[in-house]
Each structure stands twice: as structure tokens, then as C-alpha cells.
Amino acid sequence: MKALAVTEIGKKAELIEMEVPRADADSVVIKTVYSGVSIGTEMWIAEGKRSDYGEPPFVNGYQASGRIVEVGENGRALFQVGDLVTVFCSGAHAEYVKAHWALVHKVSKEESLKVCSMFVQPSVAANAWNMAGVNMGDLVYIAGQGLIGQCAAMIARLRGAYVVASDISQDRIERSRAYCADWTIDASEQPALAAFLERFPKGADIAAESTGFEALLDDAMSACRTKGTFVFMGWYPGRASFAFNTPHNKQLNALFPCFIGERPVREGVIRLMESGTLNILPLITHEVGWEESEAIYNTLFTKRRNDYNGIVIRWE
Known part of the structure; x- marks a missing residue:
């Protein structure tokens, strides 16, 4: 073959x-x-x-x-x-x-x-959101709009959350604006964290870093509200470091989802994909x-x- x-x-x-x-x-x-x-x-x-x-x-x-x-x-x-x-x-x-x-x-x-x-990318996102307990009315911030980040935005919206997403790629921002998120921030034109906190000064209920780029962790954690939830949705080669005082002072909950979830998670994702609900x-x-x-x-x-x-x- x-x-x-x-x-x-x-x-x-x-x-x-x-x-x-x-x-x-x-x-x-x-x-x-x-x-x-x-x-x-x-x-x-x-x-x-x-x-x-x-x-x-x-x-x-x-x-x-x-x-x-x-x-x-x-x-x-x-x-x-x-x-x-x-x-x-x-x-x-x-x-x-x-x-x-x-x-x-x-x-x-x-x-x-x-x-x-x-189906893997949306399954990764669905597994993460199950762990985070994304609910109707939550404010969710996602740093990075690669395919996992885009799928995470789509699924969070299907759960009734208001979703903000940022990226530096014009194409990804445009696709996310059209299909994935409620509000997108072009981080190539303005600092994403400042733009987010200007509109939502109390911060997000749930924030995620979806790319695996360590440099985005500090801003993504800073986007969380006090006692909010931070999700390490990306994969980080070797060691990952961040400013400890940010999650410490905010008393954040931190989640480390791995893989594509149990069988019911994957089957739920595939049903949504086949129906076009998760398009x-x-x-x-x-x-x-x-x-x-x-x-x-x-x-x-x-x-x-x-x-x-x-x-x-x-x-x-």
C-alpha cells in the first residue's frame, strides 16, 4: 500500500x-x-x-x-x-x-x-469542556484559534457560553469570527489581554490556552476572573513555565485535560458533526x-x- x-x-x-x-x-x-x-x-x-x-x-x-x-x-x-x-x-x-x-x-x-x-480536535475540546463544566451563560476566553481552539469555541457556544477568542492569524480570526466565536480579537493589531479586560474587567469564568505555546500562558491566566478556571488545553513540549503569582493571587482552578475523552464524549461529538450542528x-x-x-x-x-x-x- x-x-x-x-x-x-x-x-x-x-x-x-x-x-x-x-x-x-x-x-x-x-x-x-x-x-x-x-x-x-x-x-x-x-x-x-x-x-x-x-x-x-x-x-x-x-x-x-x-x-x-x-x-x-x-x-x-x-x-x-x-x-x-x-x-x-x-x-x-x-x-x-x-x-x-x-x-x-x-x-x-x-x-x-x-x-x-x-473528529479528534473537537473531541479534545469536548473532553476539556466536560472537565471545566462549561455552562449556559458562562464567559469563556480562548487564546489561540488553531483547529482545536476553533472547535473549542464552537462547542462552548453550543453549550450556551459567550465565547471570546484571540489569534494572530488573519485567516483564522476571520474563520473564527464567521463560524466559531461571539467576539474575536486580532492579537496582531492589539494586545489581546488588554482588549479583553477593557470589555470584561472582571475576567472570564473559564479561560483556556489551546496552542501549546508557553508564551501565551501568562496572558491567558490573567484573563480569568478571581476563583475562575484555567484549562491547559494545549500540549507543551518539555517543561512549561508561567508567572506563579497570577494563578496564586486569583486562586484559580487549573485543569489538565488529556486525550479525546471517554467513548460517550467521542460519540457525542461525531453525532453533532454528522448532523451539521457542529459544522x-x-x-x-x-x-x-x-x-x-x-x-x-x-x-x-x-x-x-x-x-x-x-x-x-x-x-x-
Whole structure:
């Protein structure tokens, strides 16, 4: 089968040939229709800041959708050959992928495969907001409008919160303004914290830093009200530091969500995506066939990464 592999850390990805995976007792194999590219966490791996897949060459990516072609013994109560599914897996950018049955979810219609190949980002956000207890009427501030931040804004609004989001990318700000947040702050034009506190001097009930950039932590914590909640929604390589007095004096609650939530969280997200209630299609800016995947992936090692929002690779 064809697969897209990182062959030089931080520099290069190439299309390679490799063996089709076989299911073991706890897994299923799918013929991939779409794989979703994460410009955030996935690129931490591609750049060597995480070592999830060891030394190159390795096939990157962790989310895909398609049709089941093989089911291991322990998954046969839930799945059968031919089922349309979306999966969390290792090495998603390939014609066939293998996933543990517990991280496989049925999709009800073929036209959902594209959007559901990006189910991980909204699941990360939903899991975080479950922990934070985002409620109707809450004021929520999100620093960063990458795909996780955008999905977090959408889901918080669906829960009835008033959502403020900031970013430095004009394209992301425009998309968030159109589809995600109630109010957006262009941090390339004005200090985001000052703009937020001018309108909301008491601060947010819940604030989150969604990008994994340590430099944003102090401002994001400062946006919280006294005894509010701060969510470390991003992933930080190595150690993360911040001014201790800010959360200390404000007596903040701090949350460290991890991964994509329990099965009911993921299934709830997928239902909302399939119904269009959680419509992230406008956030997917690029769809490419597998033949073009090497070229577009290699631009992610450059400053052109900021030209993209969501990317899906079509394998059929």
C-alpha cells in the first residue's frame, strides 16, 4: 500500500510502499477514504518534539475514516466488514490503517467520512469542556484559534457560553469570527489581554490556552476572573513555565485535560458533526489526493504552515 512517511525529522515527508496491516484480536483494519492532518500535535511529532513513533521513517497522523475490511475477534460484537467508521490510530496517513476496536466509531453515511476524519480536535475540546463544566451563560476566553481552539469555541457556544477568542492569524480570526466565536480579537493589531479586560474587567469564568505555546500562558491566566478556571488545553513540549503569582493571587482552578475523552464524549461529538450542528467543514481549508500529499505535507515544515487551517488527504 501507499503511505506518507516522515523520512527526515523536521525536514521531509515522502510517499513510500509498505505492507498492508493485519488485524489482531483487539483491532480492526480499514481501507482509508480520508485521513485528517493535525497541524499542531502531529507536527510536534514530525519535528521531533514528541517521539510517539520512534525514529524515522514513520507514518504520521492519528485520525482517519473509511470502510472496515477486517475485524479482530474482540471487536466482532460491535463491527463487521463494510462498516463506515472513523478511527483514532497510529500512522493514519496510509491506504489502510489498523486501530484498536475501542477507538473505532461508526459513521452513518458516506458523505460524513470527510468531516469525521477530523473528529479528534473537537473531541479534545469536548473532553476539556466536560472537565471545566462549561455552562449556559458562562464567559469563556480562548487564546489561540488553531483547529482545536476553533472547535473549542464552537462547542462552548453550543453549550450556551459567550465565547471570546484571540489569534494572530488573519485567516483564522476571520474563520473564527464567521463560524466559531461571539467576539474575536486580532492579537496582531492589539494586545489581546488588554482588549479583553477593557470589555470584561472582571475576567472570564473559564479561560483556556489551546496552542501549546508557553508564551501565551501568562496572558491567558490573567484573563480569568478571581476563583475562575484555567484549562491547559494545549500540549507543551518539555517543561512549561508561567508567572506563579497570577494563578496564586486569583486562586484559580487549573485543569489538565488529556486525550479525546471517554467513548460517550467521542460519540457525542461525531453525532453533532454528522448532523451539521457542529459544522467544521468551513474549517477544512485544503483537501488533496494522496498523490499530492507529499508536496503539501512538506510545506508544513516551513512558514507556510500558517497558510493552512484543516487539511484532509483523500486516499480513494
